[in-house]
Amino acid sequence: MGGKPKTTITRYKQPQPQERKAILVGVEFPGNDAPPFAETLDELESLAATAYYTPVATLSQRLTVVNPKTLIGKGKVEEVLRAVRHHSADVVIFDDNLSPAQNRNLENTFKCRVIDRSWLILEIFRDHARTREAKTQVELASLKYALPRLTRMWGHLSRQRGGIGLRDVGETQIQLDRRLIRDQITKLARQLKQIDREKKTQRKSRGGxxxxxxxxxxxxxxxxxxxxxxxxxxxxxxxxxxxxxxxxxxxxxxxxxxxxxxxxxxxxxxxxxxxxxxxxxxxxxxxxxxxxxxxxxxxxxxxxxxxxxxxxxxxxxxxxxxxxxxxxxxxxxxxxxxxxxxxxxxxxxxxxxxxxxxxxxxxxxxxxxxxxxNKLTPWRININYEYAKVIPQIRKHGVIAKTDYEEKFIRLHLRLPPGGKEKVNAILKLAREQQ
Ligand SMILES: Nc1nc2c(ncn2[C@@H]2O[C@H](COP(=O)(O)OP(=O)(O)OP(=O)(O)O)[C@@H](O)[C@H]2O)c(=O)[nH]1
Ligand SMILES: [Mg+2]
Missing domain, CATH: 3.40.50.300 (P-loop containing nucleotide triphosphate hydrolases)
Structure with missing residues (x-):
């Protein structure tokens, strides 16, 4: 039969967030101040689940000497590779921080994404950030993390669900160079400084x-x-x-x-x-x-x-x-x-x-x-009866521990927080001026 050849379009199903299969890898280092190993791995599992990964296997290794190229030893790398293939895993998550080079080497071997606990936490933060402040803070931390890992991370960043701001810069991973990210880091740091200033002013207004x-x-x-x-x-x-x-x-x-x-x-x-x-x-x-x-x-x-x-x-x-x-x-x-x-x-x-x-x-x-x-300091003042109406205002700024009604004045035994004395004096001054 003649005619046009039939075109077959193969559509690959994109893994849904909750279907992303993860292999977890933990390294146990000797040392007293390290948190208990089993507990940190349990926690890694909760973190992974929060970020919509499904842990399908957990592998661990006790290490006294770190392999600078892959963190874990050669034999363990092969074991993880077998697990990746067996489960068709989408990602391998390390509980310990990986250097950019280790990250790259492991990805080349496993032929899938490799992330560490830090990146996993950043993914969760990006997902949960709602306000301008939180978004800016997370974006800045993500870019700082991604900068030395640019070739791999940039794609992941721009593909993130609800990716923040980063998507604005575009999906065009190849065109984006380090300078662009550095510029973005500078811009975000500047924005954060501005937010910082606004918050400082708000804090000041909360005063004493x-x-x-x-x-x-x-x-x-x-x-x-x-x-x-x-x-x-x-x-x-x-x-x-x-x-x-x-x-x-x-x-x-x-x-x-x-x-x-x-x-x-x-x-x-x-x-x-x-x-x-x-x-x-x-x-x-x-x-x-x-x-x-x-x-x-x-x-x-x-x-x-x-x-x-x-x-x-x-x-x-x-x-x-x-x-x-x-x-x-x-x-x-x-x-x-x-x-x-x-x-x-x-x-x-x-x-x-x-x-x-x-x-x-x-x-x-x-x-x-x-x-x-416990933080209050005692202070005693005498107030003429004609100013008695300011007592409720004074109460707003500290504790009136005792009130003595003397013949010509009221004696207040106050306990005031830092700055309280100035506030009480200002109230009395205003009352005298309005008299
Ligand atoms: N059984 C029980 N559950 C509680 C109690 N207090 C909080 N929870 C539950 O614990 C979970 C976490 O509570 P949150 O108040 O969101 O905890 P948080 O410390 O603010 O957590 P993050 O904001 O995620 O850091 C929720 O499911 C709460 O309903 C409690 O006294 N008893
Ligand atoms: Mg909370």
Whole structure:
């Protein structure tokens, strides 16, 4: 039969996000300060699932000497390659950071994408970033990470679901050179500085109000507590890094003083350094706080590691000397009272709560109030009776511990936060001028 030859178009089915099969690879290094190996691999699995990968196999190797070309040894590389072929894996995810060269060598061997924990965390952050600030911060960290890995990463970046800003630069991987990325990094850094300035101004306007910040491991229940204490409506989800932006609200219920509470990004082991650096303006809420609520999920068997990681990051932020309260959340999930008791004995200063059923919240509120009151300095003033009407205004700026009604004046025994004295003086001055 004559006529036109029939054209066959083969359509390849693109893997759906949830179908992306991943091989996980962990390396155990000897050393006391390394987090327990099995736990970090469990965590890698949760991270992978959060980023819509399906882990199909996990391989690990104990190493004393690192192979500079591939991180893992030659035999293990072959084992991973066999697993990749067997499962037709889309990606291999390493729990430890890979150098750009190692990354390249492994991709050439496995003939599939190879990423590490840092990149996986960045993918999750990119997916969850909602505000201009979070998007800019994540984009900056991603570009810094991608720059030395340009030939491979750029394609992945521009293909990301909901890729941020990067897509604007185009899918044309080949045309994009390092200079373009450097320019973009400079531009984003400049934008972040501007955001930083705006936030500084906002912080200044909050003046002498007592500031409490929630910090802690991701998924510990920080946003749930925020919503409980302030009536805010921060997104709560049973997944890692649900919150990336900071939210600040007044604590309304059952509080004698104005207190501001801020909720912010959660922490995890081996957070990429560039990410912490990029999240400076979000984490500045933590730097600026008068009190930190260090929140941990007590039902997580790795709670001790959560505490260590949180303290480590707080040290990096140089806020280790800020007042803090250790809060164990999710006590409703612990059925055996002995387990709870053992944890409390190990950390006797901790306050145990359940955001779910409200247990312990009153004690926590009381502890916050006590921390606040410890910071107040006593001051005594005499006010003529004609100015008595300003007393409610004064109460807004501190505690009136005692009131003596003398013959010619009222004596107020005040306890004031930093800056409170100036505020009370300003109120009295205005009252005299209006007289
Ligand atoms: N059983 C129980 N679950 C809780 C409690 N508090 C929070 N959760 C659940 O824990 C999960 C995580 O809560 P979030 O408040 O989003 O945690 P987060 O610390 O803000 O997490 P990130 O923003 O991802 O860092 C959600 O599914 C909550 O419903 C609690 O006291 N008990
Ligand atoms: Mg949250």
């Amino acid at each position: 109000v007592y500031k409490v910040a929630l910090v802690g491991y991701t998924n510990a229940g920080k946003s749930t507590l925020m919503n409980r204490l302030t009536g805010a409506r921060v997104l709560i989800e049973n997944k890692l890094f649900a919150t990336l932006d900071s939210t600040i609200r007044k604590i309304k219920k059952n509080f004698p003083y104005p207190v501001l509470l801020s909720d912010t990004v959660g922490l995890i082991d081996k957070l990429p350094h560039d990410l912490i650096a990029s999240f400076k303006s979000t984490l500045d809420e933590v730097r600026d706080a008068d009190l930190l609520l260090k929140m941990m999920d007590i039902s997580d068997p790795n709670v001790e590691r959560q505490i260590q990681t949180t303290n480590k990051v707080l040290n990096e932020l140089e806020v280790e000397n800020t007042d803090s309260i250790l809060v164990f959340n999710k006590i409703d999930r612990i059925e055996d009272p002995e387990i709870l008791e053992a944890q409390v004995q190990r950390n006797p200063e901790a306050i145990c709560i359940s955001c779910q059923d409200g247990k312990g919240l009153d004690r926590l509120r009381q502890a916050i109030v006590e921390c606040y009151e």
